[in-house]
Structures are given as C-alpha cells and as structure tokens.
Amino acid sequence: MKKFINTAETMVAESVEGFVRAHEEFVVFGVDRKFIRRRHMVPGKVAIISGGGAGHEPMHIGFVGRGMLDAACVGHIFTSPTPSQITSAIEEADTGAGCLLVVKNYDGDVMNFEMAAEIASSRHKIETVIVGDDIETAGTGDRRGRRGVAGTLIVEKLLGAAAERGMTLAELKNLGDGLAPxxxxxxxxxxxxxxxxxxxxxxxxxxxxxxxxxxxxxxxxxxxxxxxxxxxxxxxxxxxxxxxxxxxxxxxxxxxxxxxxxxxxxxxxxxxxxxxxxxxxxxxxxxxxxxxxxxxxxxxxxxxxxxxxxxxxxxxxxxxxxxxxxxxxx
Amino acid sequence: MKKFINTAETMVAESVEGFVRAHEEFVVFGVDRKFIRRRHMVPGKVAIISGGGAGHEPMHIGFVGRGMLDAACVGHIFTSPTPSQITSAIEEADTGAGCLLVVKNYDGDVMNFEMAAEIASSRHKIETVIVGDDIETAGTGDRRGRRGVAGTLIVEKLLGAAAERGMTLAELKNLGDGLAPxxxxxxxxxxxxxxxxxxxxxxxxxxxxxxxxxxxxxxxxxxxxxxxxxxxxxxxxxxxxxxxxxxxxxxxxxxxxxxxxxxxxxxxxxxxxxxxxxxxxxxxxxxxxxxxxxxxxxxxxxxxxxxxxxxxxxxxxxxxxxxxxxxxxx
The missing domain is CATH 3.30.1180.20 (Dihydroxyacetone kinase; domain 2)
Incomplete structure (x- = not known):
C-alpha cells in the first residue's frame, strides 16, 4: 500500500489544503477550515452546498466555483462531514435566497445533512436533494436504496448552472428531484x-x-x-x-x-x-x-x-x- | 496486469477513437486516421504539431484544439509515430504560415520528426523545438541528453497561445528554444x-x-x-x-x-x-x-x-x- 501521504491523520487536511492553494482563484477556506467555498459569492443567488467523505476527490471540492457549488464540506475518509461543518457552510454561503443541499444517498451523509438543515432552519430557508444514481441491483445491504455515485456530478452541474441563472430555491429543488430517475x-x-x-x-x-x-x-x-x-x-x-x-x-x-x-x-x-x-x-x-x-x-x-x-x-x-x-x- | 483493454494490438486505436468521439467539438481524425487535428483550422496561423508514442495520454491528443496544438500524431505504445504520419499532419495542418514541430527529446521521436521535416521541407516552412525538461541526473544511458516529459505541456500551451496571437514561425521557434533552460x-x-x-x-x-x-x-x-x-x-x-x-x-x-x-x-x-x-x-x-x-x-x-x-x-x-x-x- 504505497501512497503519497505523510500520516493517515493529516492526509485529508493536507490534500484539501493543496487543492485550495492550487485553485485559489476559485476557492477559499471557510471559517475554521470547516469547509471550502467560492471565493466570490453572489448575493441573492441560492447557495448550492454539497459534501461527503474524503477519498472521492475531486468530488466535491473540485466542483466549487462559478456555475456549480458555493461550498463543499469534507469529512474524514469515507465518513460524512459533521453537522457543525455543514451548518457553518450554510451560514457563510447563504446570501439571502436560501440553500440547496445536494447529498449523496448514504446513511451517514443523509443523517448529518438532515441534522444540519434542522439546526439551521430557524434562520435559513433550506431544501435538500438526495442523489441516488446507482443501479438498483447494486445492493449494499442498505435498505435506504440507491447510492449516490458519479452521477452526483451531473446533478451538481445542472443545479449550479440553474442557480446562477437565478432559479429560486423551490424551482431548484424541483429540478433536482426531477433528475433522479x-x-x-x-x-x-x-x-x-x-x-x-x-x-x-x-x-x-x-x-x-x-x-x-x-x-x-x-x-x-x-x-x-x-x-x-x-x-x-x-x-x-x-x-x-x-x-x-x-x-x-x-x-x-x-x-x-x-x-x-x-x-x-x-x-x-x-x-x-x-x-x-x-x-x-x-x-x-x-x-x-x-x-x-x-x-x-x-x-x-x-x-x-x-x-x-x-x-x-x-x-x-x-x-x-x-x-x-x-x-x-x- | 488488469487493464481495460480488448487486445494489445487494438488498444491504441480504440482509445484514440474514444477520445475523438468524446471531444468531437474540438477534434477530428486526419487523413486515414494517421493523426488527429483541430476541427477548425485557422488559415494563416502557424500550425503547431506534436506527437509521440501512445501510453502518455492525454498528452498529446488531449492538447489539440483552439489555443494549443493543431495536430498530434500517435505511435504505438512508447514508440514514435512514423514519418509518414507526421508528413500527413504537416500537409493537412499547414495553412500557409508554416509548421512548428514540438518534439520530446527521445531518439525515436527526434529521428522520425527530423525525417518528416526533411521530406516535407520542399513544400512547407518547418521549424522544430526539442523539449528536454527532465533533470540532468536522470540518466537514461542516452547521450542525447535530457528527456522530454511533463514540461512539454507548458511548451505546447505557450507556443499554441502565441501562434493563435499571430506570432511568426521564426518568433515561435525563438520562444520555444528560449523556454528550454x-x-x-x-x-x-x-x-x-x-x-x-x-x-x-x-x-x-x-x-x-x-x-x-x-x-x-x-x-x-x-x-x-x-x-x-x-x-x-x-x-x-x-x-x-x-x-x-x-x-x-x-x-x-x-x-x-x-x-x-x-x-x-x-x-x-x-x-x-x-x-x-x-x-x-x-x-x-x-x-x-x-x-x-x-x-x-x-x-x-x-x-x-x-x-x-x-x-x-x-x-x-x-x-x-x-x-x-x-x-x-x-
């Protein structure tokens, strides 16, 4: 198992830092490095926020920028980001038009994004689109259904472009849900x-x-x-x-x-x-x-x-x- | 050795065909599929042509398009394209202002591009830039010096942009040679x-x-x-x-x-x-x-x-x- 890492504990932080350094024209760290966000937020636009475990790069940090995501939260390897990371992203990314959370269908991700949405809901309008593009037969023993995999990129690209064009939160939620099948x-x-x-x-x-x-x-x-x-x-x-x-x-x-x-x-x-x-x-x-x-x-x-x-x-x-x-x- | 291939004999052709299909807005096959070229040539612009063995993808086919290469020739795995491929690319890509060949410093590539340049020189103005960006100590037992590796991308990007801006063949040759050290x-x-x-x-x-x-x-x-x-x-x-x-x-x-x-x-x-x-x-x-x-x-x-x-x-x-x-x- 030869990999270009220093320690298992620091590999995610170092990799994300490298990403931010390499793409500083597009992205910056959010508060306390809990997430990364677009360098230039667009007031009045619905914020599109995603995230998930590390180990899937460039997804999702590689999709943050003009025309796609406003913020992305990265957890440990194959582990959901915490609700605290997600609420911080919501607070920083919401410029008034609300937030759409794009969540891959895995128990941990769905749970933590739900929890964050609940916590933030008193001060922010929030909708969630769950992505489950995996084929039906790919059973994981998980009764929650299809997993969110590479197709998530397509959902995030289309929603990001639609938000940039001024679509409302309700319209975006509708667009995202309609893509599922x-x-x-x-x-x-x-x-x-x-x-x-x-x-x-x-x-x-x-x-x-x-x-x-x-x-x-x-x-x-x-x-x-x-x-x-x-x-x-x-x-x-x-x-x-x-x-x-x-x-x-x-x-x-x-x-x-x-x-x-x-x-x-x-x-x-x-x-x-x-x-x-x-x-x-x-x-x-x-x-x-x-x-x-x-x-x-x-x-x-x-x-x-x-x-x-x-x-x-x-x-x-x-x-x-x-x-x-x-x-x-x- | 598990790879996504069908046969060793067809893998290069199938991969290049997949590339062309996936990027047909930028590229098309040249005559007899001997090379790939920009879909839209620019009359009066110096043509930038590169190539080399297969196995380095996306280099060079992935660099064909507006602002970079006009054509790229692909040989067998780790094997130079033939002079015939290169002369065909020159004939199709030269729109009157001449051709600049960008060649990675390997014996086979240098020899075949030189041969092609000689054959085509009666009808085309041709200059060549040899790229050898590898460090000196990386000895290959080859007295011809530094190998051309990833830095070739930078040379091709800069020359491609300069050609697009209307730089002449002599100016491009000068720019390319000046980048070497x-x-x-x-x-x-x-x-x-x-x-x-x-x-x-x-x-x-x-x-x-x-x-x-x-x-x-x-x-x-x-x-x-x-x-x-x-x-x-x-x-x-x-x-x-x-x-x-x-x-x-x-x-x-x-x-x-x-x-x-x-x-x-x-x-x-x-x-x-x-x-x-x-x-x-x-x-x-x-x-x-x-x-x-x-x-x-x-x-x-x-x-x-x-x-x-x-x-x-x-x-x-x-x-x-x-x-x-x-x-x-x-």
Whole structure:
C-alpha cells in the first residue's frame, strides 16, 4: 500500500489544503477550515452546498466555483462531514435566497445533512436533494436504496448552472428531484482499496477477478466475476445502466468516470465501447464526459453513467463553469 | 496486469477513437486516421504539431484544439509515430504560415520528426523545438541528453497561445528554444508498468521501494530508494528540480503531474508539499497545474515541474484554450 501521504491523520487536511492553494482563484477556506467555498459569492443567488467523505476527490471540492457549488464540506475518509461543518457552510454561503443541499444517498451523509438543515432552519430557508444514481441491483445491504455515485456530478452541474441563472430555491429543488430517475451509474473495480487509518483492504481481488457493481466507499459490489476484456465489462455496465434508467428521450449525456487508479487512455477506450453500445441501443449521445471525477481512493476501476436530459438541461450543462475540476465557457 | 483493454494490438486505436468521439467539438481524425487535428483550422496561423508514442495520454491528443496544438500524431505504445504520419499532419495542418514541430527529446521521436521535416521541407516552412525538461541526473544511458516529459505541456500551451496571437514561425521557434533552460521536471514511480504487447514489466519494485528520476516510457530512473512519506519524496523532487533550473525570475508555474495510476487526492497533497518547499526557497508561485496529463500507462507515480516564466509568458499561459484535457477562457 504505497501512497503519497505523510500520516493517515493529516492526509485529508493536507490534500484539501493543496487543492485550495492550487485553485485559489476559485476557492477559499471557510471559517475554521470547516469547509471550502467560492471565493466570490453572489448575493441573492441560492447557495448550492454539497459534501461527503474524503477519498472521492475531486468530488466535491473540485466542483466549487462559478456555475456549480458555493461550498463543499469534507469529512474524514469515507465518513460524512459533521453537522457543525455543514451548518457553518450554510451560514457563510447563504446570501439571502436560501440553500440547496445536494447529498449523496448514504446513511451517514443523509443523517448529518438532515441534522444540519434542522439546526439551521430557524434562520435559513433550506431544501435538500438526495442523489441516488446507482443501479438498483447494486445492493449494499442498505435498505435506504440507491447510492449516490458519479452521477452526483451531473446533478451538481445542472443545479449550479440553474442557480446562477437565478432559479429560486423551490424551482431548484424541483429540478433536482426531477433528475433522479433519469441518471444511472454502475461501477466495476479491478482492485480493492486500503483505507490508511485502518490499513485494511476493504475487499481483496485475485489477479483474474473483478468486482461488479461497486460504489465509491470501497464496499464490495453485487457480484465477483472473472476479469474479462473491456468490451465484455463495459457491455455489462452499459446494458445494466440502460435497462435501469427511465428513458424519457433519445438524447443523453454519457459519462465514463475513473475511480482513482485508472489512467485516461483506458477511460477513453471504455468510453469508446460504451458509446458504441449506447448508439446501438438507438440513443443519441449529445454530450460526453471522460475523466477521474468521483473516486474511491486509488481504486483501479471505472463507472459508466448515463443521463437523459431535456434541451433546457443540456443548456444548463453547457453553461459556463469555473471550478478546480470542471471548467468551460469561462 | 488488469487493464481495460480488448487486445494489445487494438488498444491504441480504440482509445484514440474514444477520445475523438468524446471531444468531437474540438477534434477530428486526419487523413486515414494517421493523426488527429483541430476541427477548425485557422488559415494563416502557424500550425503547431506534436506527437509521440501512445501510453502518455492525454498528452498529446488531449492538447489539440483552439489555443494549443493543431495536430498530434500517435505511435504505438512508447514508440514514435512514423514519418509518414507526421508528413500527413504537416500537409493537412499547414495553412500557409508554416509548421512548428514540438518534439520530446527521445531518439525515436527526434529521428522520425527530423525525417518528416526533411521530406516535407520542399513544400512547407518547418521549424522544430526539442523539449528536454527532465533533470540532468536522470540518466537514461542516452547521450542525447535530457528527456522530454511533463514540461512539454507548458511548451505546447505557450507556443499554441502565441501562434493563435499571430506570432511568426521564426518568433515561435525563438520562444520555444528560449523556454528550454527554464522548465525542469523530475518524476518518481511507486510501480513499474507492463507494456501489453510484451506482457513484460519494465522494472519491478518491492512493496517498500520506489524509483527516483523516472521518465514516461517505463524506463528505470537513476536510483532505487526506500519508499518514504510524501514530504521526503516531494522534497527530493523539488530540491533537485530547483537546483537544476536556470532561475531567471522569482515568479514560477508549479505543476504536479500524475503518471497514470495516482489519484487526484494524492496529487493535491504532493502539490501542497511542493508549494511549501518552493515558497521556502523564496519563489512566488504565480500559477499552478495539478492533474494527470503526461502518463506512463498506469504507473503509480508523479512528477514535479517548475517553470520560470516572464509576464508575457504568463499571459500566454492564461490565454484561452479549448482542448480535451486543458480548457479555460472559452
């Protein structure tokens, strides 16, 4: 387990500090370093706030900036930020129009964001959008349903752009909830990951094995299968995602996400395969995203995300964004 | 050796095809798929052409687009493109103002680009800039000197922006050559890499070893050392780079590059450390870049690049760029 860290205790703080230093044109630390926020807040705009455990970088800190998130709270590795971090972010980010919390569907995250929303609700208008884009069959033994994985990026991009255009809190909540059935993701892992604090590998795979249906917290997926070629793997991911999604239109965004240890060349190869399958299913792929955006530490693996968007939503996707990890139009 | 590929023979073609599909707003294939080029050429602008072996993605295909490269030629894994690929790129990309070839300093690349330049020289004005940003001590047993590694990105960004502003071929050649002593890089590997065609790992490292001074072709570095913490590793890289560079000003660009298998969180942590060292040396870090841009297949590792730039060169760095891998200002 060789990683570029100093100590397990300081790795998150040092990594987030490095991120802030590298992108100081976009972001600053909030009070007591409890969260990071946009350098330039926009008075009267609804604040979009997200967060989650560390180990998923660049998600969510890499999405803070113009056209996307106003603040992001980072917990310990694979551990929700505390309610205190979240309430501090709400206090600093709310410029009068209220806050929309975007929360990945995991017990800890949902609980702590709920608690923070309750605490802050006397002084702030707050709505919450829960993201659960993972495919149904990726059982985690968690009765709370689909996990929030790479598709969270799409929800945050669209909501961030809509907030920038002046959408109200109620309209944003409506937009976010409406996206839920139209975004689906599925991941595969070629390796487990070791959480530095525990030095334990969350699951171990042999040289000829892969884990299908993984999330982004090192938890096992829904089946262990013999390792295969990219076409076989990506066909499985693409078919499952395609069959699980609510197909409302023929136009889609296709997103291949690296889980941390997979190089760009392999992600592009996987995108090529996923694109071919989706076109064979009769879809028109209007937009693409390929890269390492929602990670599970240094896991070798990737996920395929499909999103059916309306023309208006594609226009939100295309809107200017200037963050550490996603940038176009400005 | 688990990778997302179908066959060793088709992996490069499939990956490049995936890249083109994902970024069709910027790029198209050139004649016979011998290279990729900007979708929209600019008549009268000097064409900037680069290329090299595959396995370094997103370099160079990810740098093709407005404000950077006009065309990029991709060879087999770690193998130079052929002179025929390069001459085809020259023919298609030259819109009348000539071509500048940006070549990483490796025997095969230098030879094939030279040969292509000679063949094309009867009909095209051609100049060449050789990039050798690697530190001096990173001996490869190659008497031809410093290797071209991650710093190539900086040279290509500045030349691309300058060409877009209308600089002539002679001026661009002068700008590129002048950058040489002011850009230095050094890399470290935590793992070797296996080239799929040969199934051979280029070098093997034990669980407590690392390889200092590696390039991006899987070749061994200049010393094998015990694996250590990030501060120790990055101090070594930073000091060596700092001592090897021509220090012409106090303002620098600091670039931490992932070699393929290292996740963003670790790169940001390494950036934090490198930034601290550089500031302690009295430098002002004016710009930063952190990400996976010049890879050595799926190698776990990273490199630190330092570049001293003039105000005019910083303004070229900031100029709009719209490519698959680097995008801002448009």
């Amino acid at each position: 139209r975004i689906r993701s599925m991941g595969v892992a070629l390796t487990g990951v070791a959480v530095p604090h525990t030095q334990r590998t969350t699951f171990a795979l042999g040289p000829s094995e892969m884990e299908m249906g993984v999330g982004i917290h090192g938890e096992p997926g829904h089946s262990r299968e013999p390792f295969s070629d990219a076409d076989t793997i990506v066909r499985h991911l693409s078919e499952t995602v395609f069959n699980d999604i609510a197909r409302t239109a023929g136009k889609a965004l296709l997103f291949v996400n690296g889980l941390g240890g997979t190089p760009p060349a392999e992600l592009y190869l996987a995108y090529n395969t996923a694109h071919r399958f989706m076109v064979n299913y009769g879809l028109r792929i209007e937009r693409s995203l390929v890269g390492t955006y929602a990670t599970s530490l240094d896991m070798q693996g990737l996920s395929v995300t499909l999103a059916f968007l309306s023309d208006e939503e594609f226009s939100l996707w295309d809107s200017p964004v200037a963050t550490g990890a996603l940038r176009w139009g400005c | 002011r850009i230095r890089s050094m890399g470290v590997a935590l793992t070797g890499v296996a080239v799929p065609h040969t199934q051979r790992t280029t070098f093997a490292l034990g669980p407590s070893e690392m390889e200092m001074g590696v390039g991006i072709h899987g070749e061994p570095g200049h010393s094998r050392e015990p694996f250590s913490d990030a501060d120790t590793i990055v101090r070594h890289l930073s000091e060596t780079v700092f001592n090897d560079i021509a220090r012409t000003a106090g303002k620098a660009l600091l670039f931490v590059n992932g070699l393929g298998g290292t996740p963003p969180a670790e790169l940001y942590l390494a950036y934090n450390t490198a930034h601290r060292f550089m500031v302690n040396y009295g430098l002002r870090i004016e710009r930063s870049l952190v990400g996976t841009y010049a890879t050595s297949l799926d190698m776990q590792g990273l490199s630190v690049t330092l570049a001293f730039l003039s105000d005019e060169e910083f303004s070229l760095w900031d100029s709009p760029v719209a490519t698959g891998a680097l995008r801002w200002g448009c």
